[in-house]
Amino acid sequence: MPSDVDLERVRARDPSALEGFFDAFFDRTYGLIFRLTGSHATAEDLTQDTFLKIHGALDTLDPARDPWPWVATIATNVCRDHWDAASSRLHARSRSLDDDPILAAELLDGRPGPADTARTNEEATLVQEALGKVPEPARLVVLLHDWQGLRHDEIAQMTGQSHAAVRQQYHRALATLGKLLEVLKP
Numbered sequence: 001m002p003s004d005v006d007l008e009r010v011r012a013r014d015p016s017a018l019e020g021f022f023d024a025f026f027d028r029t030y031g032l033i034f035r036l037t038g039s040h041a042t043a044e045d046l047t048q049d050t051f052l053k054i055h056g057a058l059d060t061l062d063p064a065r066d067p068w069p070w071v072a073t074i075a076t077n078v079c080r081d082h083w084d085a086a087s088s089r090l091h092a093r094s095r096s097l098d099d100d101p102i103l104a105a106e107l108l109d110g111r112p113g114p115a116d117t118a119r120t121n122e123e124a125t126l127v128q129e130a131l132g133k134v135p136e137p138a139r140l141v142v143l144l145h146d147w148q149g150l151r152h153d154e155i156a157q158m159t160g161q162s163h164a165a166v167r168q169q170y171h172r173a174l175a176t177l178g179k180l181l182e183v184l185k186p
Contacts, residue, residue, distance in 0.1 A: 007063035013055075021067075022051060028068065028148060029075050035143045036079045038128045046082055050075045072148060073158045076140055083136075130180035138173035141166055 005024050009017030029050055034043035053074050061067060131139055140159070144150045150158075156166040 007061060007067060011058050011061045011063055013058060018055070025068070025071050026051075029071060032072060032075050032143060032148050033079060035131070035147050036076065036140070037082070038132060042082070046075070046078050050078045053078060068148075069150065069154050069158045072144060072150070076144075076158075080136075126181060126184050127177075130177050130184055133180055134173050134176050138169045138176070141169045142173045142177070145170055 005020045006014075006017050007021075010021045026047070030043055030047045033046045033050065034040060037043055037046065050071075054071060057074065061070060131142070134142065137159070141155055144155050144158070145152065152166045152170065153163050155161075156163045159166065161169075
């Protein structure tokens with residue numbers, strides 16, 4: 001966590017401290033939610049919802065502890081609420097060049113060609129599709145560990161499980177992912 005974020009002032013809802021807190025945790029929160037949902041638009045909406053919930057729950061923030069597990073727990077709960085309400089599932093989505101000007105610019109300015117970009121997108125889509133087929137508790141453990149850098153003991157504390165259970169879920173999820181990727185690979 002950045003040393004310039006004063007959690008006591010954040011907890012007291014000081015506007016400048018809240019701004020620093022938001023800046024410090026926005027990218028990680030958005031990244032976690034995007035990995036959980038597979039959609040940029042959904043991740044944008046749910047990240048906003050997450051920070052609204054964080055603001056409402058600041059009285060539960062413990063200034064003596066690293067706030068990331070607390071933030072990640074709120075974010076995953078927002079995702080669970082979204083899944084429950086919408087009964088949504090992760091789906092691979094194609095992207096139009098009209099909707100992605102950055103990708104369009106890459107195709108036109110000598111960077112990776114269409115075949116490279118298509119291969120990268122296909123691989124990302126396969127991984128996202130395989131992740132979507134891993135049961136939610138195990139998927140969450142993989143995302144928190146591999147994409148968010150949390151240790152198994154931190155994940156255990158966040159999810160209320162034992163350290164051994166989290167490690168077992170992680171290893172089973174990786175095995176499942178490997179099998180799914182073999183099946184999904186063209």
